[in-house]
Amino acid sequence: MKIDLNADLGEGCASDAELLTLVSSANIACGFHAGDAQIMQACVREAIKNGVAIGAHPSFPDRENFGRSAMQLPPETVYAQTLYQIGALATIARAQGGVMRHVKPHGMLYNQAAK
Numbered sequence: 001m002k003i004d005l006n007a008d009l010g011e012g013c014a015s016d017a018e019l020l021t022l023v024s025s026a027n028i029a030c031g032f033h034a035g036d037a038q039i040m041q042a043c044v045r046e047a048i049k050n051g052v053a054i055g056a057h058p059s060f061p062d063r064e065n066f067g068r069s070a071m072q073l074p075p076e077t078v079y080a081q082t083l084y085q086i087g088a089l090a091t092i093a094r095a096q097g098g099v100m101r102h103v104k105p106h107g108m109l110y111n112q113a114a115k
Helices: 037-049 075-095 107-113
Strands: 006-009 025-029 053-057 100-103
Touching (some): 037 075, 075 100
Parallel strands (some): 025 053, 053 100
């Protein structure tokens, strides 16, 4: 049996590089609830170095509440914002020779998508 050990990373913690030596897949914050382009790039670089599957971790644009606030946005807005975040991480991964493998929504985006 193979077990995937997954973690949410790129959210501003100093231990991302160390955690990327322990996990098999990582959900990397895409800048709307936490992180930024430089953090995304650093996490992707370490993920590739350690053979970790790269995933996007998109959220609502809610840095103040870490993506946990409910937002009543039109579906087309949520779609565009999510596509933007996924595209950014996929491009950063591709630029470094990696591939984005999965998407795991964060916080309230995840909760509202599950309804």
